[in-house]
Amino acid sequence: MDSVDKYFEAVEQNQQQFIEALREVVAIPSVSGDAARRGDVVRMGEWLQARWEALGATCKRVDPGKQNLHGVELDLPPVILGQYGDDPSKKTVTLYGHYDVQPALVEDGWETDPFTLVERADGRLVGRGATDDKGPVLGWLLCAETHKQLGIELPVNLKFCFEGMEESGSEGLDEIIIAEADKWFKGTDVVCISDNYWLGKSKPCLTHGLRGVSYFHLVVEGPGADLHSGVFGGTVHEPMVDLVQLLASLVDSKGRIQVAGIYDQVAPVEAAEERTYDALDFNHAALVGDLKSDVVIHADERDTLKHRWRFPTLSIHGVEGAFHASGDKTVIPARVRGKFSIRTVPNMEPAAVAAAVTKHLEKEFSKLGSKNRMEMVETHAGRWWYSSPDHPNFVAAARATERVYGVKPDLTREGGSIPVTLTFEENLKRNVLLLPMGAADDGAHSTNEKIDRRNYIQGIKLFGAYLHEIAATDLAA
Amino acid sequence: MDSVDKYFEAVEQNQQQFIEALREVVAIPSVSGDAARRGDVVRMGEWLQARWEALGATCKRVDPGKQNLHGVELDLPPVILGQYGDDPSKKTVTLYGHYDVQPALVEDGWETDPFTLVERADGRLVGRGATDDKGPVLGWLLCAETHKQLGIELPVNLKFCFEGMEESGSEGLDEIIIAEADKWFKGTDVVCISDNYWLGKSKPCLTHGLRGVSYFHLVVEGPGADLHSGVFGGTVHEPMVDLVQLLASLVDSKGRIQVAGIYDQVAPVEAAEERTYDALDFNHAALVGDLKSDVVIHADERDTLKHRWRFPTLSIHGVEGAFHASGDKTVIPARVRGKFSIRTVPNMEPAAVAAAVTKHLEKEFSKLGSKNRMEMVETHAGRWWYSSPDHPNFVAAARATERVYGVKPDLTREGGSIPVTLTFEENLKRNVLLLPMGAADDGAHSTNEKIDRRNYIQGIKLFGAYLHEIAATDLAA
Known part of the structure; x- marks a missing residue:
């Protein structure tokens, strides 16, 4: 012994x-x-x-x-x-x-x-x-x-x-x-x-x-103060309307990031890596159980793991500055701050990620024809x-x-x-x-x-x- | 006397x-x-x-x-x-x-x-x-x-x-x-x-x-509880991602409502009405002064007044259930509630407005291919x-x-x-x-x-x- x-x-x-x-x-x-x-x-x-x-x-x-x-x-x-x-x-x-x-x-x-x-x-x-x-x-x-x-x-x-x-x-x-x-x-x-x-x-x-994480704040602002939608609705560019257009341009419901160039930075899946998924202790039934709801995007369990581990993803977390309480309020918020983050993987560089996101948002914002102002801030970038x-x-x-x-x-x-x-x-x-x-x-x-x-x-x-x-x-x- | x-x-x-x-x-x-x-x-x-x-x-x-x-x-x-x-x-x-x-x-x-x-x-x-x-x-x-x-x-x-x-x-x-x-x-x-x-x-x-006002809550929900974006980002349909897609489909930055059939319900501008705008005490300079910013959509003052008074408009007020505080939080909210309202004008009927909005959102939601659930609630309709x-x-x-x-x-x-x-x-x-x-x-x-x-x-x-x-x-x- x-x-x-x-x-x-x-x-x-x-x-x-x-x-x-x-x-x-x-x-x-x-x-x-x-x-x-x-x-x-x-x-x-x-x-x-x-x-x-x-x-x-x-x-x-x-x-x-x-x-x-x-x-x-x-x-x-x-x-x-x-x-x-x-x-x-x-x-x-x-x-x-x-x-x-x-x-x-x-x-x-x-x-x-x-x-x-x-x-x-x-x-x-x-x-x-x-x-x-x-x-x-x-x-x-x-x-x-x-x-x-x-x-x-x-x-x-x-x-x-x-x-x-x-x-x-x-x-x-x-x-x-x-x-x-x-x-x-x-x-x-x-x-x-x-x-x-x-x-x-x-x-x-x-x-x-x-995975790493790059966290972004997307600020859209216009009027000097919050406005009443009865008086100003339909006559001013609303920051919240611009913000949802911009956020909607980032990712689709199936998790595909729409920012040009993001996937070019991702290391390809080699055959040797592909094989490592063969014997893993993972199944969708347990995942659906954890979620208490089948809102899983991918039919194949390997795809689920790849999208958790080795592909970048973009999540939209919320909006600061808009009406967020219960009930009804007819406000046009003057300044709204959308929060989203990208989970990063090899070989993405935070600076290149931020640059691609900024370029994408500036392009999308220019399409809107809005007189509001947009600003993109990277608040955190962990590799x-x-x-x-x-x-x-x-x-x-x-x-x-x-x-x-x-x-x-x-x-x-x-x-x-x-x-x-x-x-x-x-x-x-x-x-x-x-x-x-x-x-x-x-x-x-x-x-x-x-x-x-x-x-x-x-x-x-x-x-x-x-x-x-x-x-x-x-x-x- | x-x-x-x-x-x-x-x-x-x-x-x-x-x-x-x-x-x-x-x-x-x-x-x-x-x-x-x-x-x-x-x-x-x-x-x-x-x-x-x-x-x-x-x-x-x-x-x-x-x-x-x-x-x-x-x-x-x-x-x-x-x-x-x-x-x-x-x-x-x-x-x-x-x-x-x-x-x-x-x-x-x-x-x-x-x-x-x-x-x-x-x-x-x-x-x-x-x-x-x-x-x-x-x-x-x-x-x-x-x-x-x-x-x-x-x-x-x-x-x-x-x-x-x-x-x-x-x-x-x-x-x-x-x-x-x-x-x-x-x-x-x-x-x-x-x-x-x-x-x-x-x-x-x-x-x-x-104008009247019809107020709507658009609820999107999926997972049983809020999720961590590190673990679940990219593998589940995110309610907030679906919500911004749906809200973005409602109206553009220039205030044009994208819901089919809404403008069909609006009384046309007759020549007699058109003349009433001639002598009005209203100018854009004062409006821009009130706003403390030139975010006015329409170049013509008559158009501004028409969009304030006699055309319907749609404003997005905010989101309940998402992250709304300051700072960064990597949450995937499980249930989000977007708030928007439509200002209504002759001859729009609240029931017809709600029906058009519901039809539009159901159509847009089906395009997303999401496994989340969507619900549209009219919380208030004032004529x-x-x-x-x-x-x-x-x-x-x-x-x-x-x-x-x-x-x-x-x-x-x-x-x-x-x-x-x-x-x-x-x-x-x-x-x-x-x-x-x-x-x-x-x-x-x-x-x-x-x-x-x-x-x-x-x-x-x-x-x-x-x-x-x-x-x-x-x-x-």
Whole structure:
């Protein structure tokens, strides 16, 4: 029996103790979006730091500064940096996770108190943060603790970065990662983040791509003030009429972006990529179930995934400045601001995307013959992230997955963004792996959030197996 | 010197006293939209009732019941019905006006306290309610009082209906007019309402038409809940994308309604009507000044007026259910409700308008190929009003105007609606005249509301002259 098998056996034996540990951290209501809970967030960070220090880790608590939350000035919760082992002959794996959680109230529809972990007969461990992201963050700690109990030396050095503001915009985090890239994080060989989910409910995955997002405000204005539609309707160019024409020109109901040049920037689907969709754990029935309505555009499940992962999409979010309350109001709004965003994919460049959108809108606006004024503002541009699943970091994780679950992991991408991924990659200049622990139906930001006992326990095994595989991998290969 | 000339002379002599009376009523802050001012609204109604009763009128105070204003239960202010004179040999004129006012705060940009009447060197009498509608309501009272002082018998019987909720939806008024049509208002020969404005700043007018308004909600819904655009963008039919396509199909930037059949319902412009636009006191420079921006669609001033008065127009007011706050949010709203309305004109029928709009939207929606659901709801349909300016009521008012101002009045229509006009016409089955006292630039609902001394004083003359002309007119002619 090798040391990994011994570790697996100990994890099996420690299951109940691991669940008790999860119960202990779920009970700390570290809701970063609630000023009244800020003390609990800090307490959760301190809990983690104390437990890693008890194990022998060196920690540094970094305070990112102040925050103004709905008019209340608060200290931002600390970022806990840690180092566990510093053997120069070993590789160093840097971990990221977050110890804050989404808000949760029984009134929202929880079947049980959200901050009391409940194990259901079907194996669900229900509680706020169980899967996002306390289970995974705890998983790394329990992995290291179990190794120590067994007297098995961890085969790699660990560094870690656990923040308490992920659910509230990770305020202050990027600056710390940038500042510590060549200091605390110096010597990192690979990065691993466990803060996303499987594609389905049964099959593990590794995630190697995220879409970027460019967010735009389209402002149309004309009259000096809001007007009464009785007096002015039909005699002035209405900004809202122009705005809906412009928004309607951007995308059709089937999601096809109408902006010239956008699809030219998209990397083609090669045959090798096409094959990766063959074995994925994904089906439309589950999607329609999630949506509670069949409003799925694509008949083929592969097309659905491609449009989630690797094609750009354009969504219209709303309008600021127009009448938005209930009831009837006969106003002609003087200045309206349409909000839309484009999810970007390889090889789209934010500047080229913004240029194409601006050119398109200016052309469409000139067709209207309006005397109103139009302005296009890009308010945010986060880049996409793509990593080859052939990188040794992913190969090591795939081997670890196969050892724990007995199947090759799905190789997935995600439609949303996890900005810290790019921050680590760009500043540490090391490969980043997304290694999820939970399943697609965990309900991370929803009521009755859970992690399945299977995912939690096998996930702790997976983390250990991954560290052993990394130790055995030639990263230069 | 006939009795009208004597009356005119007395009005000239009483000017300062009339301004003091206006000062007294402006000082009562009868803001119907402010729960804290409800007592002042009632006090204003009681002031009017007492003063008419002191003159010898018989009044009846009708309490329309209760109102829920932002969660506060309030008594609605009384509708003051009155009768002054009941000589069966005289005609009876029924007057309508309102004694409540719009809100006004110095912080909104008033140069002086809004509830203290200030006379400016240029003749402006500045104060909330000066023109809307305390000046005109007081004008009728001062006209009757002046006659009495002069010992000149009013040549007609008066009935009146003064309400205190006009600025807040005239709650409860229609029911009272309907209930009293054959009781209190029995015997009415003509109705006169002074609650609108001249077309310009210098030339008096009579108003003989108003547009109707049909208000629509266009609901598009699909997914069971709001979605994250990262995960679902590009894979589901987005309700907001469908909604902007549908709204964009309704009208173009130049105000041309795209709904098939709408313009077929519109009465053609006859040569006689065309000529009425010749002498109107209206110019684009003033309009652009009001708008603080040249966003006027039509180059020709006649076209502007026709599109305000006698052509239908479609305005898009806003969207309920989408993201409307400031900032960026990457939501795909599950259910959105677009709000638009059509201003209607002779001979459009609300049912035919709604049918044409529904047919158009169903056709456009089917073109989208969307799996979302669409629903069109007509939330309100107020009819247009049109009265021939050749009716003896208007001819009498035109003669009175010429006697006071030395010019033939403009014959105008308005783009908005004054619903009480139709309520009186339909229930009393008598001709209704709109006889404005104030000018286009009075700023009725704005800061620094004013009535010019000229309009106020000549307006009081006009009211008297009109009553004498009505007495001398054969209404059956």
